[in-house]
Amino acid sequence: MRAVVQSRYGGPEVLEVREIDPPVVAKDEVLVRVHAASIHPDVWHVLRGRPYVMRVMAPRRPRHPVPGIDLAGVVEAVGPEVTRFEPGDAVFGETVRGFQWANGGAFAELATAPEDALVHKPERLSFVEAAAVPTSGLIALQSVRDQGRVRAGHEVLVNGAAGGVGMFAVQLAKAFGATVTAVDVAGKLDRLPAIGADRVIDAGQEDFTLGHYDVIVDIPGNRRYAEIRRALAPDGTYVLIAHDAYGTQGRRWLGSFPSVLPLLARSLFDRRLPKPDFAAPQKRAAMETLADFAEAGRLTPVIDRTFPLDEVADAIRHLESGRVQGKVVIALT
Numbered sequence: 001m002r003a004v005v006q007s008r009y010g011g012p013e014v015l016e017v018r019e020i021d022p023p024v025v026a027k028d029e030v031l032v033r034v035h036a037a038s039i040h041p042d043v044w045h046v047l048r049g050r051p052y053v054m055r056v057m058a059p060r061r062p063r064h065p066v067p068g069i070d071l072a073g074v075v076e077a078v079g080p081e082v083t084r085f086e087p088g089d090a091v092f093g094e095t096v097r098g099f100q101w102a103n104g105g106a107f108a109e110l111a112t113a114p115e116d117a118l119v120h121k122p123e124r125l126s127f128v129e130a131a132a133v134p135t136s137g138l139i140a141l142q143s144v145r146d147q148g149r150v151r152a153g154h155e156v157l158v159n160g161a162a163g164g165v166g167m168f169a170v171q172l173a174k175a176f177g178a179t180v181t182a183v184d185v186a187g188k189l190d191r192l193p194a195i196g197a198d199r200v201i202d203a204g205q206e207d208f209t210l211g212h213y214d215v216i217v218d219i220p221g222n223r224r225y226a227e228i229r230r231a232l233a234p235d236g237t238y239v240l241i242a243h244d245a246y247g248t249q250g251r252r253w254l255g256s257f258p259s260v261l262p263l264l265a266r267s268l269f270d271r272r273l274p275k276p277d278f279a280a281p282q283k284r285a286a287m288e289t290l291a292d293f294a295e296a297g298r299l300t301p302v303i304d305r306t307f308p309l310d311e312v313a314d315a316i317r318h319l320e321s322g323r324v325q326g327k328v329v330i331a332l333t
Ligand SMILES: NC(=O)c1ccc[n+]([C@@H]2O[C@H](COP(=O)([O-])OP(=O)(O)OC[C@H]3O[C@@H](n4cnc5c(N)ncnc54)[C@H](OP(=O)(O)O)[C@@H]3O)[C@@H](O)[C@H]2O)c1
Pocket: 040, 041, 042, 134, 135, 136, 137, 139, 159, 160, 161, 162, 163, 164, 165, 166, 183, 184, 185, 188, 203, 219, 220, 222, 241, 242, 243, 244, 245, 321, 322, 323, 324, 326
């Protein structure tokens, strides 16, 4: 099969498209003919091997040579313990079990995925749209529903709303009945009203911390917590995702850990910060929720651009450019 192969850490130039053997299906896995696979920051982290601290797990190159985690496609074969899928089913999901920095093999004609990380593809979504959902949608759902506990009547602010996670966070907050203010940088604001943002703020023109919100979902994490707090209701919640901005801010060794760790410690006594949750992610249940929202027309992935498999390197360069609105997807068919 044709696949994108990464033989060492580095920039997009280390990626090659080659013929390799198809993956072997384990007993609880599904073999998927990939129709589309999306790119997200974790793909970038594993490609570059940054922050360097992650290389303790694999010092010279990633353990698995084929990048990509999120996919949509058609089931080709199933392992003997798989009960929910059969050949011919249209599916979407992730190729890895936990939330981990690892190459997952999705940038290939065939990929394996654990049964529990896949669900049936909603008919309303194309393969390209479905491939855009998994990791970004799961992070957005976890941030808005589980950590932010967003409900009807809440005033919610999403900072970094035009990115991969942000576009889903805005739509999910709307689906849970909130009024949503979306913040991003100039040039990335035009698609936000169409996905449901009630108000759009240009971060360069207006200081969102002068507003008042029940929940703030913050993707770039570019403001001090003292400033964020003044914009939060007394019983409000601040959910920080933190973003490495594809290496443009330095932080080569530890990435965003130094900005996240103090807040994790503070969450032990500050009730506006969600307590850390180290439980294994329930991907199947969360993916089913996302599929239901998509089928009901309440979640529509925003696709910035698609690239063919041969141009994955250009797709990564495009992601690194910072000009992306929504998701970048590799389309194989
Ligand atoms: N998406 C995923 O599936 C995924 C997977 C694993 C982890 N994550 C985590 O989530 C983070 C965000 O992922 P993402 O896919 O949403 O990234 P993204 O698509 O690059 O989105 C980040 C957004 O924040 C914007 N932004 C930057 N500075 C800002 C500012 N000062 N004010 C307002 N907005 C600003 C960015 O604009 P510019 O690009 O113009 O700076 C961009 O639109 C990642 O760094 C990572 O830690 C995401």
